[in-house]
Amino acid sequence: MDKFEKLTGIAAPMPLVNIDTDMIIPKRFLKSIKRTGFGVSLFDEMRYNRDGSEIPDFVLNMPQYRDAEILIAGDNFGCGSSREHAPWAIKDFGIKAIVSTSFADIFYNNCFKNGILPIVMPQDVVDVLMKDAEKGANARMTVDLENQTITTSDGESFAFEVDAFKKHCLMNGLDDIGLTMEKASAIDTFESKAAQERPWV
Amino acid sequence: MSPKTLYDKIWDAHVVSEDADGTCLLYIDRHLVHEVTSPQAFEGLRMTGRTVRAPEKTIAVPDHNVPTTLGRENPDQMPEDSRIQVAALDTNAKEFGIHYYPVTDVRQGIVHIVGPEQGWTLPGMTVVCGDSHTATHGAFGALAHGIGTSEVEHVLATQTLIQKKSKNMKVEITGKLRPGVTAKDITLAVIGATGTGGGTGYVIEYCGEAIRDLSMEGRMTVCNMAIEGGARAGLIAPDEKTFEYVKGRPHAPKGAQFEAALAWWKTLFTDEGAHFDKVVTLKGEEIEPVVTWGTSPEDVLPISSVVPAPESFKGGKVDAARRSIEYMGLTAGQKLTDIEIDTVFIGSCTNGRIEDLRAAAAIVEGKKIKVGRAMVVPGSGLVRAQAEEEGLDKIFTDAGFEWRMAGCSMCLAMNPDQLSENERCASTSNRNFEGRQGFKGRTHLVSPAMAAAAALTGHLTDVRELM
Ligand code: SF4
Numbered sequence: 001m002d003k004f005e006k007l008t009g010i011a012a013p014m015p016l017v018n019i020d021t022d023m024i025i026p027k028r029f030l031k032s033i034k035r036t037g038f039g040v041s042l043f044d045e046m047r048y049n050r051d052g053s054e055i056p057d058f059v060l061n062m063p064q065y066r067d068a069e070i071l072i073a074g075d076n077f078g079c080g081s082s083r084e085h086a087p088w089a090i091k092d093f094g095i096k097a098i099v100s101t102s103f104a105d106i107f108y109n110n111c112f113k114n115g116i117l118p119i120v121m122p123q124d125v126v127d128v129l130m131k132d133a134e135k136g137a138n139a140r141m142t143v144d145l146e147n148q149t150i151t152t153s154d155g156e157s158f159a160f161e162v163d164a165f166k167k168h169c170l171m172n173g174l175d176d177i178g179l180t181m182e183k184a185s186a187i188d189t190f191e192s193k194a195a196q197e198r199p200w201v
Numbered sequence: 202m203s204p205k206t207l208y209d210k211i212w213d214a215h216v217v218s219e220d221a222d223g224t225c226l227l228y229i230d231r232h233l234v235h236e237v238t239s240p241q242a243f244e245g246l247r248m249t250g251r252t253v254r255a256p257e258k259t260i261a262v263p264d265h266n267v268p269t270t271l272g273r274e275n276p277d278q279m280p281e282d283s284r285i286q287v288a289a290l291d292t293n294a295k296e297f298g299i300h301y302y303p304v305t306d307v308r309q310g311i312v313h314i315v316g317p318e319q320g321w322t323l324p325g326m327t328v329v330c331g332d333s334h335t336a337t338h339g340a341f342g343a344l345a346h347g348i349g350t351s352e353v354e355h356v357l358a359t360q361t362l363i364q365k366k367s368k369n370m371k372v373e374i375t376g377k378l379r380p381g382v383t384a385k386d387i388t389l390a391v392i393g394a395t396g397t398g399g400g401t402g403y404v405i406e407y408c409g410e411a412i413r414d415l416s417m418e419g420r421m422t423v424c425n426m427a428i429e430g431g432a433r434a435g436l437i438a439p440d441e442k443t444f445e446y447v448k449g450r451p452h453a454p455k456g457a458q459f460e461a462a463l464a465w466w467k468t469l470f471t472d473e474g475a476h477f478d479k480v481v482t483l484k485g486e487e488i489e490p491v492v493t494w495g496t497s498p499e500d501v502l503p504i505s506s507v508v509p510a511p512e513s514f515k516g517g518k519v520d521a522a523r524r525s526i527e528y529m530g531l532t533a534g535q536k537l538t539d540i541e542i543d544t545v546f547i548g549s550c551t552n553g554r555i556e557d558l559r560a561a562a563a564i565v566e567g568k569k570i571k572v573g574r575a576m577v578v579p580g581s582g583l584v585r586a587q588a589e590e591e592g593l594d595k596i597f598t599d600a601g602f603e604w605r606m607a608g609c610s611m612c613l614a615m616n617p618d619q620l621s622e623n624e625r626c627a628s629t630s631n632r633n634f635e636g637r638q639g640f641k642g643r644t645h646l647v648s649p650a651m652a653a654a655a656a657l658t659g660h661l662t663d664v665r666e667l668m
Contacts, residue, residue: 018521032282035241050640076431079398082347083349084331084349084350104398105367110349163224180226186217190217200454200461201326
């Protein structure tokens with residue numbers, strides 16, 4: 001997995017609340033058996049007309065946001081299905097950090113597995129960041145995972161919380177499965193104990 | 202010992218190891234797999250030379266893509282990309298030696314209907330699946346939740362999941378439901394009250410008289426939509442109804458083992474005085490048959506209401522409501538019962554079980570539909586067979602419904618069952634997101650009885666007027 005340390009980039013504002021996984025990546029793109037190539041389909045139904053042409057006023061189609069690497073979003077971002085295609089599409093597009101007042105649980109976890117940093121901030125901070133993002137391409141924000149801060153283009157800095165283990169994995173690009181397999185003997189022990197206590201499982 | 206919630210008890214029984222910061226390795230008892238969210242996970246195993254750690258605890262069934270028309274065994278019925286996904290599951294199931302119910306098997310169906318039906322889901326278990334509606338299995342007092350594809354791979358390889366414990370939330374539904382009000386109305390009413398983010402960070406335990414009074418199938422409907430309320434999982438403490446339902450199922454324990462299991466299952470309840478971080482209480486008798494008017498499951502109102510004005514909301518919801526109303530082609534102030542329906546869909550893991558079909562058939566019997574199309578898609582081949590034995594298929598087809606084979610179908614429209622642009626559907630499924638049932642399709646979530654009522658009148662209808 002890619003490492004995430006520090007990122008300075010363009011932030012795109014998406015103030016809409018409840019942006020769900022069907023909006024992020026509609027299901028007709030779920031038929032792929034690969035993990036890549038979803039970026040062009042990110043936000044498909046908001047981003048393209050039926051004939052495939054771009055909808056010019058959709059934020060990621062605007063010239064100043066086409067290279068956005070940060071998303072500032074409305075409340076409850078990523079609600080809906082468990083599809084990891086949603087973070088795959090976000091990643092494939094080039095977005096590496098998302099800020100919102102809250103994220104749906106499964107989506108939040110899926111982000112970390114794919115090198116994306118979801119940041120939860122209170123409403124007043126999201127409002128400030130949203131305003132900053134609205135300034136367009138000249139307004140570059142900095143997300144510093146090590147120090148857990150996000151800094152606006154004006155140099156205003158806000159601290160954020162992140163789970164220590166998730167931070168560690170993200171900063172080092174660690175693969176969860178490899179880490180867990182190192183605990184194989186603990187799993188063996190659990191299994192033999194469970195086989196005694198709950199043999200019907 | 203300090204008193205524990207049901208969630209605490211199941212959690213504690215499955216912790217393999219715990220780090221200083223509270224990150225746990227949680228053992229997984231059952232892993233359910235379907236064709237859409239698993240191919241990349243199996244591919245990952247292959248690429249790293251890993252195997253499935255516990256194939257005997259892993260169950261696979263294709264459901265999302267499969268056609269629900271007769272003769273679907275013929276692969277020509279599926280578009281190329283769907284065929285590839287289903288074929289990949291066939292291959293992966295064989296190669297890794299996991300339990301498998303192919304399309305040709307009468308036991309095939311929606312993964313969350315097959316699990317309980319076959320006795321794979323038992324009280325006190327941890328159950329995961331690469332699908333958010335895994336919450337359904339919580340009806341058995343099993344800790345069940347959806348996971349992403351990376352986690353599917355993690356569970357395949359290690360039979361564990363890296364997890365932090367959620368907080369405890371209690372949703373109590375007191376008293377009795379009134380006639381015409383169902384489990385679906387309960388679960389939608391709860392989301393209406395708490396919002397789609399109301400359960401975020403929590404595992405919900407549903408309790409109270411109205412929940413206890415529900416059948417196992419009704420309880421599955423309630424837990425199924427815990428995820429729409431944002432919760433990691435929904436739980437209902439197992440009781441005699443649960444044990445009765447489980448007993449004799451193909452993969453449930455038998456004989457002395459059943460007795461041993463029963464002894465443990467009977468300890469699975471929230472202790473007196475256990476702490477909940479959040480409590481929501483609804484009065485059962487105040488719940489009405491409800492419908493959704495917008496494009497979020499929290500956009501719920503009693504059928505007697507009108508489409509709300511966007512200005513009546515606060516914050517970002519004002520714009521979201523405006524967008525919803527426009528998308529749905531409605532006007533603020535319009536009576537919900539004046540909304541005309543083109544299509545009716547009865548099915549899904551929320552409402553595709555036999556009792557759902559019986560409830561709909563009871564309304565439909567002897568009448569004709571007034572909508573353009575209406576379909577019943579049983580949740581599994583066995584539900585379909587049972588319904589046919591009871592003559593329900595005849596009631597539906599006589600009324601003008603299509604009688605389909607089992608699968609997810611129009612719940613998410615990954616197979617050919619889709620709404621066309623602006624087509625308006627009364628649906629027993631669980632999500633009314635934009636485009637969920639087809640590009641620009643419009644979805645109103647309802648109970649099976651309410652869906653049947655809409656089919657007969659051609660508009661959203663209070664089912665109690667037809668009872
Ligand atoms: S029926 Fe719908 S919600 Fe249930 S598993 Fe299938 S697609 Fe998901």
